[in-house]
Amino acid sequence: MNKNKDVVSEDQSGALMADVARLAGVAISTVSRALANPGRVNEKTRAKINAAAKQLGYTPNAMARGLRVGKSNIIMIILPGSLYYGVSQIIPQVLQSINKSLIQGGYNLMIANLDRDEISERHILDLAFGGSVRGAIILSSKLPEVDGRSLANSGLPIVSMLLDMSDAGLQSVVTNDREAVRDVTAELIRLGHRRFFYLAGPEGNYHDVERYGGVLEALEAAGLPKESVHRSGGRLDYQHGFDIGVQAADDFAELAEKPTAVIATSDDMAISFVSRIKRAGLSIPDDLSVVSFDGSPVCEFSAPPLSTIEQPVEEMGRAAVELLLDAIGQKQNPVSVRTIIRSKLILRESIAPPKS
Amino acid sequence: MNKNKDVVSEDQSGALMADVARLAGVAISTVSRALANPGRVNEKTRAKINAAAKQLGYTPNAMARGLRVGKSNIIMIILPGSLYYGVSQIIPQVLQSINKSLIQGGYNLMIANLDRDEISERHILDLAFGGSVRGAIILSSKLPEVDGRSLANSGLPIVSMLLDMSDAGLQSVVTNDREAVRDVTAELIRLGHRRFFYLAGPEGNYHDVERYGGVLEALEAAGLPKESVHRSGGRLDYQHGFDIGVQAADDFAELAEKPTAVIATSDDMAISFVSRIKRAGLSIPDDLSVVSFDGSPVCEFSAPPLSTIEQPVEEMGRAAVELLLDAIGQKQNPVSVRTIIRSKLILRESIAPPKS
DNA sequence: TGGTCGATAGCAAACGTTTGCCAAAAATCG
DNA sequence: CGATTTTTGGCAAACGTTTGCTATCGACCA
Structure with a gap:
C-alpha cells in the first residue's frame, strides 16, 4: 500500500516517520532530530524534511515517543468525587485555567475523579504507576492508597490546589482563607455586629478549619467571646452546597437569640440560605448581613447581590x-512548600450595620 | 529536603512484566496472557503469576500496551473555549457523568479546549492524529481543521453532545430543545401572554435555531403573528451568559410596548436579566413571567425561584x-444518528398569568 | 503402543519513536 | 596541504508490551 507514492489519498491511517524520511530522502533518525533538536541538523535538510512532513500530514505518535523516552506528557487532575460542595461553581474555571497553562508547556490534561470507593482509588493509582501520567494536581484532601501502592510514593510530582496539604509534604497552592475571613469578620464587627452564624462545609476539612479559625481570631481580637458565633452545617452527606444552606436556614429558625451576620464557606450555601431566610420573612441586609466564599459570578445577580471572597x-x-x-x-x-495567592473581597449590598 | 531518605525507594520506577515473569518462574508472554486473556493459561500458573504481580506491585505500562496494540484508551472531550455561555453551569455534571461511564468501560478522559485560535485547533488535531486518543465527544459546533488535517476525517469516532451535528454526519445526543420550548411557550400563551421577549445565545447556533424555532411554532399554532416575540442577544463576544442578560435588560427598557413573558436560552442570562429587571422596579412574575433553559440547581434559589427546562x-x-x-x-x-433525551420542565414561581 | 489432539508455555518479532555511537564530510588551523 | 576539529547523517539498539508461531507434554483413542 505504501510502496508507491501514487496512492495519494490514504493518509488517514497516518504517515510514519519512515514515510517522511523516504520522501525527504534521508534517514529516520535525521527526521527525528530535525523535528525535535534545533541545530542538530543542517537548515537545508530540515527544510526538506519539514516540507515532506507537511505534505504527508505527518503527526508523531505520542505513545511511541512516550514509551521511548519513558515519560508521558499527560498531567492528571484529581477532582473530589460527587462531593463537590461549593467547589462545583468554580471547577470549570479551574479546569480551563490549568489546561491553558499546561498546553503552553506542551502537556495534556486528564481528568480523574476520586470518589469514596476503592475502584476510583485503584484507577488513579493505575494511571500513576502505569506511566500514563507525568504529574498530578489534586483538589482533594485524600491521597489514593490501596494494596500498598500509594500516590504519595509513586514518584509522581504532585501539587495540591485549593487545599493546603503541605503537612503531607505536597506543594500547595491556596488562598489566604484564614486571613480573608478574619478581615471580613473584623469588618462586620466594626459595623456593629456581635452575634454571628457560621455556615460550615465538611467539618475538619482544611477550608473549614482555616475559615472558622479566621472567624475566631477576629472575635478574639475584638475581645468577643467565641460563643458569639454559632456553627451550622459540617455534615458530609450533601450532594450540593445548596443543601447545606437549606438545612442551615432551619437551624437558624430554631435559635432563640438571632445572629445578625452570616459567614458562609461557599457561595452555594449562602445562596440557598438567603433564599430560605427571605421566605421566612427576614430581609437582607436589614435583618441579616451575609458574606460567603468563592466569588462565583452568580453572586452579583442574587437578591441582594452577595458579598463574597473571591x-x-x-x-x-x-x-x-x-x-x-x-x-x-x-x-x-523546596523553597516554599505553600504558595498563597491572595483572595479579593468583593463587597456588595448583602452587608450593612445591624438594625438596632 | 528528601535527600536524607537514603535509597529506600526501589520500586520508584515500577516493576516490569519481566520481573513478574522471573519471580513466577514463567515466560513474559505467559504473564501477559495470564493478566489479559482468561482461559489461555492454566489456573495454577495464573495464580502464581497474580501473586507475583501483587507482591511486586506491578502495574502494566499503558503506553507500551497502547503502542503495541495500536490504540489508546483515552477519550477526549472537546469543550468550547472561553465561550461557555450558559453551558458553564452544567459542565461539571457533564464531565462527571461522562468520566464515570468511561471508566466503567476502561477508558480515560482527556480535556481539550477549542478556542477560536489556530493553536488550539492544531493541538486537538495532534491529539487525534498522533494516536493519543481513541475517540472524541464534542461540545462545540466547529470541527477543528487546519493544514488539510481535519477532525472529520481523522478516522476517529466522534459523538456530539448538546449540539445536533447530525448534518455533519456525527452521532449526536441532544435534548428536545424545540419541543420543550414550544410546549413552555404554549403554556405561557394559555396563561394569557401575548407578547414575548426571547433571549438568544450565539446567533445561528443550533440551540438558538431550535429554541427560537420552538417559540415561533407555538405562536403559529396559537394563531399569533411572529412579531409577538422580540429577540435580544445573539452576540458572540460575551464571556459569560450573565453579560447577555444584563444587556438584554437594557434592551427591554427601550421597548415601547413591554412583553409580559421572557424566554431565555440559558439560566445564566435569565438570572442576570431578572436581577436587573427587578432593580428597574418590575416584579416577577407579576409584571413579567420568566422561563429559561438548563436546569441549573441555582435556579431553585433565585428570587423568585426560576422555571427552567432541565x-x-x-x-x-x-x-x-x-x-x-x-x-x-x-x-x-448508523441506525439513529441523532439521539434525543427528553428534557424536563421544572415549573416554579417565575411564571404566572399576565397582570392586566 | 504409536499416533493424534488439546492445552500450555516460550521465542521472537513487531509497534513508532529517540538516541548513543560511529563514519563521512566539511570546515578550520598550522 | 595535511592534520585536527566540528558538522551532519545513518545504523541499530532500546522502551515494555502483545501475539503469531512453534515446541513440549500429557492424555486419549484406536
Missing part, C-alpha cells in the same frame, strides 16, 4: 501548573 | 459514551 482560581491554576512543571523539570525548589 | 445531562453523558464505545467496538450502527 478565590483567584485563574491565578491559582497558573501557579499550580508552574510549580508542577518546575518539579517535573527537576528544578528541586 | 437538560438531562447525566443521561445525555451516559448515552454519548455508550454511542462512542459502540462506534469504537466497530458495531457499525
